[in-house]
Amino acid sequence: MSKLIQPKVLKGFRDFLPETEIARKEIQETLEDTFKSFGMVPIDTPTLEYTEVLLGKGGGETDKQIYRFNDLGGRDVAMRFDLTVPFARFMAAHRNDLYLPFKRYHISKVWRGENTQRGRYREFTQCDFDIVGLDSPEADFEILSVMHASLTALGIEKIHIHLSHRGIFNRFLEKLEIMEKSAEILRIVDKLAKIGEDNVIKQLKELTSSKNAALILEYINAAGSFKEILSKIEELSGGPSAESERLRIVRGMMKECGIEDLFILNPSITRGLDYYTGIVYETFLDDLPGIGSVCSGGRYNNLASIYSKEEMPGVGSSIGLDRLMAALEELGVSAPRNSLTDVLILNMDEKLKGHYFNIASILRKEGLNCEVYLETKKMKNQFNFAERKNIPAAIICGEDEYKENKINLKDLSARENYNMITIDEASEKIKTMLGRAII
Amino acid sequence: MSKLIQPKVLKGFRDFLPETEIARKEIQETLEDTFKSFGMVPIDTPTLEYTEVLLGKGGGETDKQIYRFNDLGGRDVAMRFDLTVPFARFMAAHRNDLYLPFKRYHISKVWRGENTQRGRYREFTQCDFDIVGLDSPEADFEILSVMHASLTALGIEKIHIHLSHRGIFNRFLEKLEIMEKSAEILRIVDKLAKIGEDNVIKQLKELTSSKNAALILEYINAAGSFKEILSKIEELSGGPSAESERLRIVRGMMKECGIEDLFILNPSITRGLDYYTGIVYETFLDDLPGIGSVCSGGRYNNLASIYSKEEMPGVGSSIGLDRLMAALEELGVSAPRNSLTDVLILNMDEKLKGHYFNIASILRKEGLNCEVYLETKKMKNQFNFAERKNIPAAIICGEDEYKENKINLKDLSARENYNMITIDEASEKIKTMLGRAII
Numbered sequence: 078m079s080k081l082i083q084p085k086v087l088k089g090f091r092d093f094l095p096e097t098e099i100a101r102k103e104i105q106e107t108l109e110d111t112f113k114s115f116g117m118v119p120i121d122t123p124t125l126e127y128t129e130v131l132l133g134k135g136g137g138e139t140d141k142q143i144y145r146f147n148d149l150g151g152r153d154v155a156m157r158f159d160l161t162v163p164f165a166r167f168m169a170a171h172r173n174d175l176y177l178p179f180k181r182y183h184i185s186k187v188w189r190g191e192n193t194q195r196g197r198y199r200e201f202t203q204c205d206f207d208i209v210g211l212d213s214p215e216a217d218f219e220i221l222s223v224m225h226a227s228l229t230a231l232g233i234e235k236i237h238i239h240l241s242h243r244g245i246f247n248r249f250l251e252k253l254e255i256m257e258k259s260a261e262i263l264r265i266v267d268k269l270a271k272i273g274e275d276n277v278i279k280q281l282k283e284l285t286s287s288k289n290a291a292l293i294l295e296y297i298n299a300a301g302s303f304k305e306i307l308s309k310i311e312e313l314s315g316g317p318s319a320e321s322e323r324l325r326i327v328r329g330m331m332k333e334c335g336i337e338d339l340f341i342l343n344p345s346i347t348r349g350l351d352y353y354t355g356i357v358y359e360t361f362l363d364d365l366p367g368i369g370s371v372c373s374g375g376r377y378n379n380l381a382s383i384y385s386k387e388e389m390p391g392v393g394s395s396i397g398l399d400r401l402m403a404a405l406e407e408l409g410v411s412a413p414r415n416s417l418t419d420v421l422i423l424n425m426d427e428k429l430k431g432h433y434f435n436i437a438s439i440l441r442k443e444g445l446n447c448e449v450y451l452e453t454k455k456m457k458n459q460f461n462f463a464e465r466k467n468i469p470a471a472i473i474c475g476e477d478e479y480k481e482n483k484i485n486l487k488d489l490s491a492r493e494n495y496n497m498i499t500i501d502e503a504s505e506k507i508k509t510m511l512g513r514a515i516i
Numbered sequence: 517m518s519k520l521i522q523p524k525v526l527k528g529f530r531d532f533l534p535e536t537e538i539a540r541k542e543i544q545e546t547l548e549d550t551f552k553s554f555g556m557v558p559i560d561t562p563t564l565e566y567t568e569v570l571l572g573k574g575g576g577e578t579d580k581q582i583y584r585f586n587d588l589g590g591r592d593v594a595m596r597f598d599l600t601v602p603f604a605r606f607m608a609a610h611r612n613d614l615y616l617p618f619k620r621y622h623i624s625k626v627w628r629g630e631n632t633q634r635g636r637y638r639e640f641t642q643c644d645f646d647i648v649g650l651d652s653p654e655a656d657f658e659i660l661s662v663m664h665a666s667l668t669a670l671g672i673e674k675i676h677i678h679l680s681h682r683g684i685f686n687r688f689l690e691k692l693e694i695m696e697k698s699a700e701i702l703r704i705v706d707k708l709a710k711i712g713e714d715n716v717i718k719q720l721k722e723l724t725s726s727k728n729a730a731l732i733l734e735y736i737n738a739a740g741s742f743k744e745i746l747s748k749i750e751e752l753s754g755g756p757s758a759e760s761e762r763l764r765i766v767r768g769m770m771k772e773c774g775i776e777d778l779f780i781l782n783p784s785i786t787r788g789l790d791y792y793t794g795i796v797y798e799t800f801l802d803d804l805p806g807i808g809s810v811c812s813g814g815r816y817n818n819l820a821s822i823y824s825k826e827e828m829p830g831v832g833s834s835i836g837l838d839r840l841m842a843a844l845e846e847l848g849v850s851a852p853r854n855s856l857t858d859v860l861i862l863n864m865d866e867k868l869k870g871h872y873f874n875i876a877s878i879l880r881k882e883g884l885n886c887e888v889y890l891e892t893k894k895m896k897n898q899f900n901f902a903e904r905k906n907i908p909a910a911i912i913c914g915e916d917e918y919k920e921n922k923i924n925l926k927d928l929s930a931r932e933n934y935n936m937i938t939i940d941e942a943s944e945k946i947k948t949m950l951g952r953a954i955i
Contacts, residue, residue, distance in 0.1 A: 082568060084608040084823040087593060092606055094613060095620070098558040102548075110539075114880045116857040116887030116905075119537040123529035123639055124563070124595075124625065125583070129521060144564070146585030149629040154526060156563075167531055169523040175534060175896075176854075176904045178890055180532070186563065190588040199560055208890065215869060215890040222873065226880075251538035310616040326869070333870025334877060415615075418555040430654060430765070430773020434661065438773060441553045441665075446554030451617055451647065453655040465615045 082449040089191070089199030096413040101202075101402060103411070104231060108396070111227045112206055120181045122163040128155040131162055133383040142189040147279050156188040158364055160205040160395070168209060169384035177210030184398070199400060207393030209380055214326040217356050218374060220392050221327070224360060224372050225339060227396065232410040233365035236367065239343035243353045243375065244320035245310055246344070252315045255285050256484040260351055266297055267349040289512065297345035303328060320355070325358065351419055354378040365404055372396045410464040416466035417446050420507055423473045432479060436472060436500055443504040463489055470507050528630070533909040535852040536841075540641075542848040542850070543670060543841060546621055550666045551645055552574030554658065559620045567594040570601055572822040581628040593699045594626040599644040599834075607648060608823035616649030623837070637838060646832030648819055653765040656795050656815060659831050660766070663799060663811050664778060666835065671849040674802035678782035682814065683759035684749055685783070688735055691754045694724050699790055705736055706788040736784040742767060745781040759794070766795065793817040794831070804843050811835045855905035856885050859946055862912045863889040863896050870919060875911060875939055882943040902928055909946050 086092060087103045111120070132155070145155040157163050160183050163420060168179070184204045193196050206223060208216045221238060228236050265280045274294070281290035291312070299309040307328075324342070331337040335432050348357040355376030362371060370482045374394030381389050405411045420440060423432045433449045440447045450459045463471055473485040478497065486495040486503045488510055495506055525531060532540060549559070567584050573595070584594040596602050597623050607618070621874045623643045628635050630640070647655045653906055658675060667675050689695045704719045721730035731752070738748040746767075750760045754843060763781070770776040787796040801810060813833030820828050821929030859879060861872045872888045879886045889898045902910055912924040917936065925934040925942045928947055 081824065082572060082822050084569065084605040084820075085566065086562055086609070087564055087587075087591065088589075089568060090608065092561035092562070093558075094610060098560050101560075102558055113856050114885050115876075116855065116860075118534035118855060118887060119532075120534060121532035121540075122524055123531070124627070124666050125526055125529060125639070127524065127526060130523065142588075144585075144587065144880035146583075148583060149581075150527075152526065166523040170525075171533060172530065176901065180887070188563070188672075200564070211890055213891040215863065215873075215888060218873065219888070219890060222877075245627060276525060290602060291524050330870040330873060334873050363757060381523075385520065398757055401826075416555065416557060417552050421555075424654065430657075431769040433656075434657065434769060434773050437554075438661075446553050446555060448619070449658070451650055451658060452652040462615065 202398040211393035212390040240358040241346040249314035641837040648830035651829040679797040680785040688753035
């Protein structure tokens with residue numbers, strides 16, 4: 078016999094056992110149902126792309142983290158590291174096959190060879206949704222509504238979405254005549270929560286001046302009601318503008334829909350990246366503020382500029398599914414399950430093997446998940462199996478029951494028996510049991 | 517402005533536009549619902565693994581097709597080329613965390629740098645389901661039942677599953693005293709449909725003898741009823757055995773469940789690979805025999821032998837999702853849709869923006885997929901949008917309707933109007949419309 082190979086997985090990668098994969102799939106299904114209810118459609122793109130297509134002009138952190146190699150045909154290829162770049166490439170390639178505004182969602186894995194010490198994975202799932210081809214307050218509001226509806230559907234009610242507007246911030250920087258330093262300023266302001274106010278002031282002073290640093294702090298720390306903060310940043314940025322008017326319209330729609338209390342105007346939200354031009358936002362869970370934003374995004378004015386001359390304005394948001402799963406578990410919203418089986422049909426009698434599958438087939442038509450124990454074994458073993466898989470009901474059918482075309486049903490959690498009933502009666506009883514378990 | 521990058525995808529890879537991705541997701545959901553109804557649970561494994569783990573002792577076709585490279589840490593890694601090898605590794609690694617028999621399904625992408633000329637993709641989706649940790653006729657029958665139930669759920673009723681038993685064939689080869697050549701014989705017999713009977717005889721003659729070649733042909737060409745063929749191969753392999761008895765028991769269960777006509781005992785089915793030891797099968801669509809088997813598999817006696825000393829017998833099957841999708845489209849079972857939206861709410865009046873989202877929100881709670889047109893535009897543009905997306909209903913609400921808390925509903929396919937009705941009434945009418953469309 079040859080030497081065994083150790084069944085190890087790569088650092089930063091992991092297997093999904095049934096408990097985790099069942100939970101992950103249910104979260105994904107809930108999110109997809111929500112996206113579809115807003116008229117969004119799914120797309121998918123290749124895992125591997127030309128490196129040039131993914132990295133564009135290149136440079137920056139991403140290059141150092143990307144899984145890149147030469148394929149069998151000698152092409153320089155790489156695994157996607159996010160869903161935004163492939164989406165931009167997708168829009169440039171298929172613009173003429175799509176109706177605009179195009180509302181898509183995309184849930185897929187991405188890969189980054191990151192440092193795994195911070196509890197990060199090198200293979201993780203992203204969930205992006207965007208509306209492309211339109212710059213309107215309705216589109217801005219819709220993405221915010223999808224974010225709210227998604228988290229509500231997952232059972233997370235206590236959230237706040239912090240939002241701001243990059244266009245107003247840019248007007249403010251222009252007024253201070255430091256717009257050319259906007260990328261660095263954004264990067265510093267974005268670190269506020271991480272490095273603290275003193276360090277932000279220090280770094281801004283070094284970059285611009287004491288006076289400008291103080292004004293930037295005044296801007297990002299503006300406090301009060303939504304209305305008051307908006308007036309304040311409007312004033313600091315040189316008065317009313319199309320950008321501040323946009324925020325007012327979106328705020329009006331929030332009020333009309335009765336969800337205005339979920340939103341906090343927070344001028345310190347900037348979303349580091351150069352990419353954004355309009356409204357930007359991050360979402361925090363009231364009960365788990367420490368985990369950071371679970372859903373972030375904003376408006377950009379040109380998605381596919383590196384591939385196409387056509388301007389494609391859009392607005393979108395991204396959910397980190399792995400972080401969200403951890404949050405749901407920590408909040409106790411989802412209890413892990415290792416099985417989805419509703420009823421186990423015991424295998425009691427060699428001669429009745431086929432009949433057991435018949436019973437299962439009838440119950441499946443009633444929408445019940447059921448399995449036949451797959452060999453004739455002691456009752457004890459079969460009940461142990463049901464217990465380990467948390468199966469709530471068992472059906473027992475011996476020769477006596479078979480002759481009468483009846484079965485015995487056991488409610489395994491309530492420990493009650495219903496003997497000599499028909500399969501239809503059993504089906505109704507199991508459905509009642511499951512309803513009870515849900516309530 | 518810098519030079520544009522061409523938004524091209526790699527050869528053998530492809531984007532999934534909404535039409536295709538909606539169809540793919542629906543097929544996957546139907547399959548998953550079927551698997552779950554049999555008590556199967558999902559798992560997932562990493563896309564990248566140590567090359568040594570994936571290739572084992574290596575050698576063969578796979579090595580030449582695998583996407584293999586050194587990662588940023590210098591590890592020799594590769595992208596998975598099937599779901600069987602990762603599953604074997606998974607079982608060896610997690611054996612103690614799982615209840616046996618373990619019934620899992622796994623639907624994921626795999627990658628092979630194959631020749632793309634035969635219309636093959638280098639990135640494609642596999643769908644595997646297995647029962648591991650048990651060697652019983654019930655388990656054999658259950659996998660066959662899952663195959664049948666899966667295709668039925670997808671709307672494909674006219675199928676035949678051709679099956680055979682590798683154990684009986686092995687007994688036959690032992691009787692002829694040519695068991696040591698079984699791997700080559702299997703490879704030749706497996707090519708019967710491709711290279712024709714004459715070539716098979718020729719190659720078998722060269723490998724063994726004229727007499728043996730004739731006997732092998734007699735074996736694989738055995739004709740008649742299931743019972744007759746079974747008697748024939750039983751006789752050729754030296755009489756009744758545990759293996760032929762297994763086939764009889766499975767046949768009994770098919771009869772008990774009234775699905776025996778779906779199954780054809782076909783001794784020419786061998787499934788080339790060394791790996792199989794028991795029952796083996798392939799599934800053909802009556803209306804599309806030319807596309808080959810859409811679902812194949814069999815019983816093996818040791819899944820994880822390269823990673824673990826523990827024997828893990830199992831039985832499983834695999835669906836090629838891309839081939840199946842093509843078949844469903846060709847059979848006209850699935851009509852491509854570019855949208856899942858049930859109703860469009862027209863955007864008529866700047867002042868009513870928020871109200872439109874309110875209407876949408878109420879309809880979503882009724883389970884309808886709906887979208888607000890995301891800017892105030894001419895009616896004509898908005899109706900065009902509905903038409904391009906095949907949205908069956910539209911809601912119109914101007915100031916008059918708003919004041920009365922009413923709306924106008926348009927059935928866009930039947931071209932009927934329902935004016936000044938409540939949102940609840942509209943919701944009921946739309947549901948009726950959709951029901952009508954389905955029937």
